[in-house]
Every structure is written in structure tokens, then in C-alpha cells.
Amino acid sequence: MNQENIKKLKQLNLSNMASYYQDYNDVSEFMSLDFDSKLAVLLDYEINARHNKKIAVLAKKANFKIKPDLTSIDYSPQRNLSREMISNLSSCVWISQGKNLAVSGATGTGKTYLVSALGYRACMFNYKVAYIRVPRLMLDINISKSDGSYNKLMNKYKNVDLLILDDFGLAKMTAADTRDFLELIVDRNTIKSCIIISQLPISNWYDIFFHPTLAEAIMDRIQSNSYKIELKGPSKRGTLQNDIE
Ligand SMILES: Nc1ncnc2c1ncn2[C@@H]1O[C@H](COP(=O)(O)OP(=O)(O)OP(=O)(O)O)[C@@H](O)[C@H]1O
Numbered sequence: 001m002n003q004e005n006i007k008k009l010k011q012l013n014l015s016n017m018a019s020y021y022q023d024y025n026d027v028s029e030f031m032s033l034d035f036d037s038k039l040a041v042l043l044d045y046e047i048n049a050r051h052n053k054k055i056a057v058l059a060k061k062a063n064f065k066i067k068p069d070l071t072s073i074d075y076s077p078q079r080n081l082s083r084e085m086i087s088n089l090s091s092c093v094w095i096s097q098g099k100n101l102a103v104s105g106a107t108g109t110g111k112t113y114l115v116s117a118l119g120y121r122a123c124m125f126n127y128k129v130a131y132i133r134v135p136r137l138m139l140d141i142n143i144s145k146s147d148g149s150y151n152k153l154m155n156k157y158k159n160v161d162l163l164i165l166d167d168f169g170l171a172k173m174t175a176a177d178t179r180d181f182l183e184l185i186v187d188r189n190t191i192k193s194c195i196i197i198s199q200l201p202i203s204n205w206y207d208i209f210f211h212p213t214l215a216e217a218i219m220d221r222i223q224s225n226s227y228k229i230e231l232k233g234p235s236k237r238g239t240l241q242n243d244i245e
């Protein structure tokens with residue numbers, strides 16, 4: 001009977017439920033439950049397993065380079081990081097409102113770490129996230145112009161719920177890069193969220209763009225609807241080892 005049930009659960013694509021049923025069939029704690037409770041345990045197991053699988057798929061697609069947990073964020077006073085703000089951001093309501101987040105701080109202050117944790121949190125809320133370094137993004141866009149995949153690439157980054165642009169401002173942008181950047185920001189503005197990360201103070205971001213008018217158009221959109229985090233303190237590099245690669 002038990003083997004027949006397991007087969008049928010698998011036929012119905014309820015393989016998580018099937019494996020729980022198989023594993024716990026001789027565990028007295030589970031077997032002593034009444035029918036409703038047993039069914040509830042099995043259903044919860046299936047739902048949780050599917051949810052976790054979905055988060056893992058979203059996180060893989062997001063392409064994070066590190067996968068930290070928000071609980072491991074360091075709130076030492078010298079970091080200038082508000083626990084309250086991170087708690088607000090971790091609710092992900094700001095993503096449903098299409099708000100942005102601008103993060104600045106010197107090298108090694110933990111910008112990528114913090115934002116990756118927020119990005120992973122967004123995956124847990126079923127949001128589609130993409131993480132990319134700006135130099136890589138601009139390179140990919142330029143390549144896509146010559147192989148005909150420009151629209152596809154731009155649509156990929158326009159359509160995710162949360163776009164994380166790391167290492168912004170390492171070099172001044174060309175006119176073409178600035179226009180492409182503007183197009184991404186304009187199309188996402190107020191509908192979908194962006195996190196922009198840079199070593200430069202936010203007030204210096206204007207200078208990265210090719211032309212002051214374009215800089216104004218981009219910065220106005222980023223700034224008018226955004227949270228700001230300016231990380232301070234010493235570099236955390238070399239003191240802790242949490243990187244995936
Ligand atoms: N809260 C933290 N807990 C543990 N490790 C951390 C924490 N924050 C940062 N780190 C570690 O410190 C190092 C530097 O962090 P990170 O790469 O996020 O810095 P960054 O500000 O993005 O630097 P850069 O501007 O050079 O990219 C990494 O190895 C990271 O894993």
C-alpha cells in the first residue's frame with residue numbers, strides 16, 4: 001500500500017511529499033499523528049521544498065558572486081549602517097514600490113557583501129534579481145550591438161524586479177555607454193528597483209556620465225526615489241572569509 005502511494009505521489013509530481021512519506025513511514029512520531037495532521041505535515045513539506053527550490057533558482061539566475069546572510073551583517077558604529085534601515089529594506093516593500101538604493105563606501109567596506117545579502121533576501125520574496133558589475137554590463141552591451149542581441153540583453157536587465165549594478169564609477173562612461181545607462185534607468189524608473197554600488201560618494205556620481213545633461217537626467221531619477229547608504233570604517237577584506245569564489 002505504502003509503495004503504491006509513493007508511486008502515485010510521484011506521478012502527481014509530489015516527489016517531495018513522496019520522499020518525506022517514504023522516510024517517515026516508520027517514524028513513530030509521524031505515524032502517531034491523526035490523518036489531518038499527517039496530511040498537513042506532508043503538504044507543508046511539499047510547499048516548503050518547492051519554495052526553497054524556487055529561491056535557489058532565482059538566486060542562481062541573479063548571478064551573485066557571494067551569498068551572505070542578512071543576519072551576519074556587522075553593525076559596528078564605525079560602519080555608519082543603520083540596523084533600522086536594513087530591517088526596513090529586508091521587508092522588500094521598497095522593491096514592490098519600485099524604489100532605488102544607492103550604496104557608497106571605500107573599497108572593502110562591505111558594499112557587495114551587504115547588497116548581495118539584500119538581493120538574496122529579494123529572491124526569498126520571489127523577486128527576479130540580476131547582479132552585474134557595471135564595467136561588465138557596458139562591455140556586454142557593446143558586444144551585443146555587434147552580434148544583434150542588443151534588444152534581448154537590454155530587455156533582460158529592464159525586466160528584472162531588482163537590478164544590482166556593482167562597481168559603478170570605476171571609469172568615466174563614453175557617450176554611448178551613458179545613453180544605454182540612461183535607457184535602462186528611464187525604463188525601470190518608479191516601476192522596478194535598482195541598487196547602485198560605488199566607491200565614489202554619491203555627490204560625485206554626476207561626473208561619471210558623459211554629458212552633464214544626461215548625468216542630470218540619470219541622477220534625478222536615481223536620487224528622487226531612493227534610499228542611501230554610505231558605508232564607512234576600515235576595510236573588512238582579509239579579516240573574514242565568506243566569499244564563494
Ligand atoms: N558583515 C560582514 N561579515 C563578514 N564578512 C564581511 C562582511 N562584510 C564584508 N565582509 C567581507 O569583507 C570583504 C570585503 O567586502 P566587499 O567585497 O563586500 O567590499 P566592497 O565594499 O564591495 O569592496 P570593493 O569596493 O573593493 O568592491 C569580503 O571578503 C567580504 O566577504
Ligand SMILES: [Mg+2]
Nearest residue numbers: 111112113166
Ligand atoms: Mg564590491
